[in-house]
Amino acid sequence: MKKSDISNISNAESVERAEESVRSSVQPSGKFGGKTDRLFGADPAGLDESARGIAVLVIVGVAVGLLSGMFGIGGGTVIVPALVWLGLTQRNAAATSMLAIVPTSISGVISYATCGNVDWLAALLLFCGMFVGGQIGSWLLSRLPELVLRWIFVVFLVFVVVNQISFVPSRDQHIAMSALTGVCLALLGVVIGILAGLLGIGGGALAVPALSMLFGASDLIARGTSLLAMFPNSITTSVANLKRRLVHVKAALIIGLVAAVTAPFGTWIAGAVSPRVGSILFACYLCVLLIRSLFVAVKATRSARASS
Numbered sequence: 001m002k003k004s005d006i007s008n009i010s011n012a013e014s015v016e017r018a019e020e021s022v023r024s025s026v027q028p029s030g031k032f033g034g035k036t037d038r039l040f041g042a043d044p045a046g047l048d049e050s051a052r053g054i055a056v057l058v059i060v061g062v063a064v065g066l067l068s069g070m071f072g073i074g075g076g077t078v079i080v081p082a083l084v085w086l087g088l089t090q091r092n093a094a095a096t097s098m099l100a101i102v103p104t105s106i107s108g109v110i111s112y113a114t115c116g117n118v119d120w121l122a123a124l125l126l127f128c129g130m131f132v133g134g135q136i137g138s139w140l141l142s143r144l145p146e147l148v149l150r151w152i153f154v155v156f157l158v159f160v161v162v163n164q165i166s167f168v169p170s171r172d173q174h175i176a177m178s179a180l181t182g183v184c185l186a187l188l189g190v191v192i193g194i195l196a197g198l199l200g201i202g203g204g205a206l207a208v209p210a211l212s213m214l215f216g217a218s219d220l221i222a223r224g225t226s227l228l229a230m231f232p233n234s235i236t237t238s239v240a241n242l243k244r245r246l247v248h249v250k251a252a253l254i255i256g257l258v259a260a261v262t263a264p265f266g267t268w269i270a271g272a273v274s275p276r277v278g279s280i281l282f283a284c285y286l287c288v289l290l291i292r293s294l295f296v297a298v299k300a301t302r303s304a305r306a307s308s
Contacts, residue, residue: 043248044096046087053086057251061258064100068108068259069266071282072223073204074101074230076196077289079255080153084296088248090149094141095246098196099238100256105231107260111267112224119217119225122175125182126229129189130196130203134237137197142244147304149198150297156195156205157290163209164283171275173218175225181215188214189229196230197237203230205286219275 047053060082064075076097083093112118141149175181188210192203204226211222241247270278 043250044088044092044246046089046092047083047248047251048086054254056082056086057254058258061100061255062262064104064255065107065259065262066266066269067285068104068204068227069111069263069268070270070278071204071266072108072112072208072226072270074098074196074227074234075104075255075259076101077157077205077286081289081293081296083248083251086251088251090153091141092246092248094149094198095138095238095241095244096248096252098234098241099247099249099252100259101230101234102238103256104259104263105227105234107263108227108267109224109231111264112220112227115220115224115267115271117218117220117224118228119175119221120228121177121182122185122211122215122217123225123228125185126189126192126207126225127232129186129191130193130229130233131189131236133190133193133195134197134233135193135240137194138237138240138244140194140198141241142246144198147297147300150293150300152198154290154293154297157286157293160205160209161283161286161290163213164279164286170212171218171220173216174221175211175215175217185215189233193233193237196233197240203233219278220270223270 048056060078064078067073067078068075074097076094079097079100080090080093083096084090088096109118144152188207192206192210195206196203204223207226207229208219208222211217211225212219217225238247242249273281
């Protein structure tokens with residue numbers, strides 16, 4: 001081999017080592033983002049990994065578990081704003097929230113099922129619709145603009161707050177199943193699944209009032225059934241989001257596992273308070289969340305107009 005060829009090879013190796021050094025030097029430090037996960041690939045960048053950030057994730061997990069047990073929700077209405085505040089985009093926060101809901105819903109279902117407050121057939125029909133809707137929502141999530149996602153979330157919160165204030169469920173009613181009821185439950189599942197995949201919510205905030213108002217379920221049965229239907233839907237939607245690399249796996253596991261521990265306490269609180277008190281508490285929380293989400297959406301809209 002000629003000396004010139006050896007020199008060229010040596011120079012190419014030097015350039016390659018220099019490029020690798022540059023790539024290593026620009027990896028984020030003190031963040032989850034950018035670190036390669038052997039199983040799921042790289043997590044989305046931007047989330048705070050400091051002691052403060054980890055503490056916030058744990059606190060969010062505690063709150064999500066309590067709310068999930070109390071109201072039959074997955075906790076996306078808490079998880080998504082918290083993750084956005086910690087640095088994730090609305091899109092990545094919504095996808096991460098869906099994965100965190102998986103262990104949360106499992107724990108909540110067990111708590112409600114032990115007391116007989118789950119309608120298994122209604123949950124199955126809901127899930128069939130949610131499976132289809134979840135795939136549509138996940139597809140939309142990867143394509144809709146960030147600003148659109150923020151405003152959809154605001155509109156969704158307004159709808160839920162109005163429902164909680166205007167309707168008080170009974171505690172001694174059950175779902176009267178028929179062929180028409182089954183079809184309607186599946187259609188409701190499609191709508192819930194789209195919103196779940198799009199907004200990163202489990203869908204309980206819509207499923208619980210709908211099961212009570214439209215299908216006559218008691219507040220406790222509506223919550224237990226909602227959590228059961230939410231569990232498999234969260235898995236299928238999360239798989240789609242993982243394939244699109246939208247999920248921050250580590251953050252989802254921290255929130256989800258902590259929430260799974262605290263969910264049974266929320267279930268106990270749900271049985272101890274009256275249906276009216278439970279609705280008022282949930283509505284108050286959502287009003288606070290709505291004000292904050294509306295402020296963020298308006299601010300983002302003004303910024304987008306200013307830059308255009």
